Amino acid sequence: ETGVTQSPTHLIKTRGQQVTLRCSSQSGHNTVSWYQQALGQGPQFIFQYYREEENGRGNFPPRFSGLQFPNYSSELNVNALELDDSALYLCASRRLDVGETQYFGPGTRLLVL
Amino acid sequence: GESVGLHLPTLSVQEGDNSIINCAYSNSASDYFIWYKQESGKGPQFIIDIRSNMDKRQGQRVTVLLNKTVKHLSLQIAATQPGDSAVYFCAENYNQGGKLIFGQGTELSVKP
Numbered sequence: 001e002t003g004v005t006q007s008p009t010h011l012i013k014t015r016g017q018q019v020t021l022r023c024s025s026q027s028g029h030n031t032v033s034w035y036q037q038a039l040g041q042g043p044q045f046i047f048q049y050y051r052e053e054e055n056g057r058g059n060f061p062p063r064f065s066g067l068q069f070p071n072y073s074s075e076l077n078v079n080a081l082e083l084d085d086s087a088l089y090l091c092a093s094r095r096l097d098v099g100e101t102q103y104f105g106p107g108t109r110l111l112v113l
Numbered sequence: 114g115e116s117v118g119l120h121l122p123t124l125s126v127q128e129g130d131n132s133i134i135n136c137a138y139s140n141s142a143s144d145y146f147i148w149y150k151q152e153s154g155k156g157p158q159f160i161i162d163i164r165s166n167m168d169k170r171q172g173q174r175v176t177v178l179l180n181k182t183v184k185h186l187s188l189q190i191a192a193t194q195p196g197d198s199a200v201y202f203c204a205e206n207y208n209q210g211g212k213l214i215f216g217q218g219t220e221l222s223v224k225p
Binding site: 002004006031033035040041042043044045048050055056058090092094100101102103104105106107 | 145147149154155156157158159162202204206210211212213214215216217218
């Protein structure tokens with residue numbers, strides 16, 4: 001196990017709603033990244049948080065936003081949900097000053113109807 | 114666009130055989146590469162990594178080879194076991210950034 005936990009494990013929402021997903025990083029890890037994984041695809045980078053600020057973003061619209069807390073836990077918020085947002089959402093944590101290896105949580109499966 | 118691609122989407126091997134999973138990457142500036150294993154319903158699990166100043170790295174039953182000339186990465190699994198059945202992703206990274214670029218994945222199926 002990686003020590004990275006995510007909640008909830010599964011979630012069903014309807015189009016237009018908002019959702020908040022949560023991630024608890026591995027102990028000692030100060031950086032968290034979020035990824036979206038569509039069925040049958042590799043994960044796509046959404047953004048990274050370090051020291052409670054976003055410091056890198058992929059090709060995702062502003063309705064995808066995040067937070068990182070002093071204890072390094074993190075949230076991913078998605079507003080105005082669309083059907084294409086249905087995916088597995090993964091968070092990964094690492095220590096920025098030690099190396100690049102990112103350790104992933106089990107993911108949250110989001111279904112938008 | 115950015116991409117890390119895999120040559121074979123599926124690979125079926127006999128238990129005990131060696132497996133080789135290939136990957137092509139597109140960014141010649143990438144300096145760090147990782148192989149992940151993802152089992153059904155789980156997040157990607159780190160297997161092995163390699164930096165661009167190396168061309169080979171070995172772990173327990175796994176070896177990663179990097180050929181920067183042709184931007185190719187491979188994962189070799191020795192004595193493949195049924196527990197190795199999963200989807201394998203290669204990913205690339207540049208300059209310690211948080212953005213990992215993943216390919217589509219190769220599904221490895223091990224027949225007993």
